[in-house]
Amino acid sequence: MPAVLGLEGSANKVGVGVVRDGAVLANPRRTYVTPPGTGFLPGDTARHHRAVILDLLQEALTEAGLTSQEIDCVAYTKGPGMGAPLVSVAVVARTVAQLWNKPLLGVNHCIGHIEMGRLITGATSPTVLYVSGGNTQVIAYSERRYRIFGETIDIAVGNCLDRFARVLKISNDPSPGYNIEQMAKRGKKLVELPYTVKGMDVSFSGILSFIEDAAQRMLATGECTPEDLCFSLQETVFAMLVEITERAMAHCGSQEALIVGGVGCNLRLQEMMETMCQERGARLFATDERFCIDNGAMIAQAGWEMFRAGHRTPLSDSGITQRYRTDEVEVTWRD
Amino acid sequence: MQAPGDGEGGAAGGAEGGAGSREGEGGPRPEGAEGEAVRAPPQAEVAPQPAGSGRCLNRAPSKLTVPFRTPLEAEMARRSLAPYVQRPRGLVQKELTVNGSALAIRWTAEDPVFFRISVNAFLDQLSLVMRNIRGFGSPPMRSLGRGKRTDT
Numbered sequence: 168m169p170a171v172l173g174l175e176g177s178a179n180k181v182g183v184g185v186v187r188d189g190a191v192l193a194n195p196r197r198t199y200v201t202p203p204g205t206g207f208l209p210g211d212t213a214r215h216h217r218a219v220i221l222d223l224l225q226e227a228l229t230e231a232g233l234t235s236q237e238i239d240c241v242a243y244t245k246g247p248g249m250g251a252p253l254v255s256v257a258v259v260a261r262t263v264a265q266l267w268n269k270p271l272l273g274v275n276h277c278i279g280h281i282e283m284g285r286l287i288t289g290a291t292s293p294t295v296l297y298v299s300g301g302n303t304q305v306i307a308y309s310e311r312r313y314r315i316f317g318e319t320i321d322i323a324v325g326n327c328l329d330r331f332a333r334v335l336k337i338s339n340d341p342s343p344g345y346n347i348e349q350m351a352k353r354g355k356k357l358v359e360l361p362y363t364v365k366g367m368d369v370s371f372s373g374i375l376s377f378i379e380d381a382a383q384r385m386l387a388t389g390e391c392t393p394e395d396l397c398f399s400l401q402e403t404v405f406a407m408l409v410e411i412t413e414r415a416m417a418h419c420g421s422q423e424a425l426i427v428g429g430v431g432c433n434l435r436l437q438e439m440m441e442t443m444c445q446e447r448g449a450r451l452f453a454t455d456e457r458f459c460i461d462n463g464a465m466i467a468q469a470g471w472e473m474f475r476a477g478h479r480t481p482l483s484d485s486g487i488t489q490r491y492r493t494d495e496v497e498v499t500w501r502d
Numbered sequence: 503m504q505a506p507g508d509g510e511g512g513a514a515g516g517a518e519g520g521a522g523s524r525e526g527e528g529g530p531r532p533e534g535a536e537g538e539a540v541r542a543p544p545q546a547e548v549a550p551q552p553a554g555s556g557r558c559l560n561r562a563p564s565k566l567t568v569p570f571r572t573p574l575e576a577e578m579a580r581r582s583l584a585p586y587v588q589r590p591r592g593l594v595q596k597e598l599t600v601n602g603s604a605l606a607i608r609w610t611a612e613d614p615v616f617f618r619i620s621v622n623a624f625l626d627q628l629s630l631v632m633r634n635i636r637g638f639g640s641p642p643m644r645s646l647g648r649g650k651r652t653d654t
Contacts, residue, residue: 251623255630262638263638
């Protein structure tokens with residue numbers, strides 16, 4: 168019954184989680200929130216993580232009711248993500264692994280999301296829509312790899328939403344995407360935006376440029392409200408994501424879809440995906456904000472799978488990498 | 503280069519104080535945290551600047567020595583920070599060495615701006631490692647092997 172400690176901090180959320188045999192024993196998290204109209208920079212984010220991570224670590228152990236000796240493995244986010252925050256978390260992981268004389272495991276952040284989604288929802292072999300501020304991929308498991316069937320060719324969908332939120336000076340608390348979602352519920356007018364699906368891939372940078380320009384013009388003339396723009400942006404980008412997910416499901420003959428990543432918390436996205444799944448006779452799986460948003464337990468869960476499969480990361484090989492593809496990892500813990 | 507330290511405590515206190523004031527950290531110290539076993543502040547050496555040069559170029563190495571309580575802690579800090587050090591840094595080179603209970607860091611940089619950035623970033627991570635070691639117990643007793651350990 169191994170218990171794995173997981174440390175996550177690839178973006179503006181830093182979390183420490185403990186997982187043992189499929190049970191999440193602890194999962195505290197802190198978010199670095201910046202003022203409206205601004206984003207989070209690597210140095211400032213890393214400073215935030217360094218200030219809180221040791222308290223989070225203690226909090227996780229206390230919440231789990233475990234001592235350091237009862238931890239069997241220390242997992243951390245190896246990548247992808249922002250460099251300075253990743254380094255800050257990795258340094259703590261290396262240190263506690265040495266202090267407690269436990270094996271260390273570097274985990275792919277994307278696979279952390281997938282494994283936590285599978286654990287929480289019970290989905291067996293779904294087509295995964297992974298959508299967050301840093302990543303947008305459609306993924307399916309095949310022959311020991313999480314294969315990327317489609318992805319963004321430029322910015323992530325969450326990045327598109329977050330940067331649009333800055334234009335409107337929408338609050339970043341608790342997250343810009345959440346506040347866009349609330350405003351979108353009050354939108355009444357659909358503003359036509361570019362719809363950019365390229366085969367299995369999507370593109371959001373042009374939509375962002377278009378809506379940033381349109382926002383200035385249309386809001387100044389009263390042609391639409393900020394709520395209308397939030398609604399229109401969501402409808403457009405989410406429809407694109409539904410299309411490429413459905414295409415992947417048709418290609419794979421999949422009857423399950425799983426949404427993971429911070430944008431996966433969005434209820435409108437879940438609603439649109441549910442409609443598509445029902446039309447195909449498929450089943451949709453999604454988690455709540457505890458596990459959709461970056462968290463330590465997802466790293467612990469992926470680490471738990473990897474640990475049981477015999478994976479280890481030597482200290483000499485325990486660096487971080489800002490670019491770490493989902494399909495780089497050999498998934499030896501699945502058939 | 504002045505090493506962060508006010509002489510009131512060991513290197514852990516010195517480096518931590520510098521980083522702590524920069525980060526605004528002020529969290530509660532863990533119960534039972536041991537006092538400083540090392541009293542000497544970090545030692546720093548800086549290469550002399552060429553006279554009359556309009557631009558400050560530091561091609562000679564600068565060195566910081568950080569004493570720890572035990573050789574094991576020093577080696578632990580080196581291993582925690584070594585993967586960070588090993589990333590290619592272009593104009594700045596860093597070398598970590600353990601001598602007894604002290605961790606020695608040597609910088610070689612051509613540009614003072616990159617040098618300053620590198621030192622500041624490294625001290626932030628070093629401070630985190632030291633707080634981590636202090637807060638989560640003494641390392642398990644095990645042999646380090648013989649000789650100096652060096653990472654570049």
